[in-house]
Amino acid sequence: GQQLNQSPQSMFIQEGEDVSMNCTSSSIFNTWLWYKQEPGEGPVLLIALYKAGELTSNGRLTAQFGITRKDSFLNISASIPSDVGIYFCAGHGTGNQFYFGTGTSLTVIP
Amino acid sequence: EAGVTQSPTHLIKTRGQQATLRCSPISGHTSVYWYQQALGLGLQFLLWYDEGEERNRGNFPPRFSGRQFPNYSSELNVNALELEDSALYLCASSLFPEAYEQYFGPGTRLTVT
Numbered sequence: 640g641q642q643l644n645q646s647p648q649s650m651f652i653q654e655g656e657d658v659s660m661n662c663t664s665s666s667i668f669n670t671w672l673w674y675k676q677e678p679g680e681g682p683v684l685l686i687a688l689y690k691a692g693e694l695t696s697n698g699r700l701t702a703q704f705g706i707t708r709k710d711s712f713l714n715i716s717a718s719i720p721s722d723v724g725i726y727f728c729a730g731h732g733t734g735n736q737f738y739f740g741t742g743t744s745l746t747v748i749p
Numbered sequence: 750e751a752g753v754t755q756s757p758t759h760l761i762k763t764r765g766q767q768a769t770l771r772c773s774p775i776s777g778h779t780s781v782y783w784y785q786q787a788l789g790l791g792l793q794f795l796l797w798y799d800e801g802e803e804r805n806r807g808n809f810p811p812r813f814s815g816r817q818f819p820n821y822s823s824e825l826n827v828n829a830l831e832l833e834d835s836a837l838y839l840c841a842s843s844l845f846p847e848a849y850e851q852y853f854g855p856g857t858r859l860t861v862t
Binding site for chain 2: 679680682731739
């Protein structure tokens with residue numbers, strides 16, 4: 640099935656640094672979601688976006704729904720060790736299906 | 750409020766056997782989604798059930814099937830298991846059509862030997 644292009648694939652950062660990752664699609668989406676998955680667990684919903692241009696925050700996390708409706712961005716400010724995990728974007732268009740990104744693996748070095 | 754639950758946590762089968770995985774959605778959620786996550790890969794959409802009906806299925810062969818019960822719980826069946834079916838199977842639920850936010854369970858790790 641279709642997958643979204645998510646980048647970067649992996650990141651190794653120092654504790655306290657800011658993190659940026661993005662997701663792009665060839666299709667227009669009406670909804671963008673960002674999830675975090677830790678080893679052995681299911682993804683946990685972080686942020687949901689429903690309008691083009693929308694900017695939403697959840698603590699140190701901020702996500703944006705791109706104006707073109709074909710991309711989304713997730714920023715994490717002042718990273719801490721518990722931010723470690725794999726971050727997935729997911730998009731929903733006109734069909735009855737969500738498409739997931741390939742994931743960004745985040746490692747935070749104390 | 751209880752989250753999405755899945756059983757069993759782990760399942761080991763041999764090639765050719767059948768596997769049955771179960772999911773209970775969050776109370777009040779009517780939609781259940783199934784995803785396959787092979788090791789190191791992203792989530793691949795398998796099936797979507799809402800109000801007891803199959804709404805959509807992903808690009809998987811017919812030996813992947815399922816159903817949703819009147820209490821909105823769901824079952825995923827995989828027949829004629831192949832080695833490449835080894836993966837984490839994730840179930841999610843949502844309040845469709847009120848919201849597209851999907852909430853995931855912890856998954857069932859299926860190993861086919």
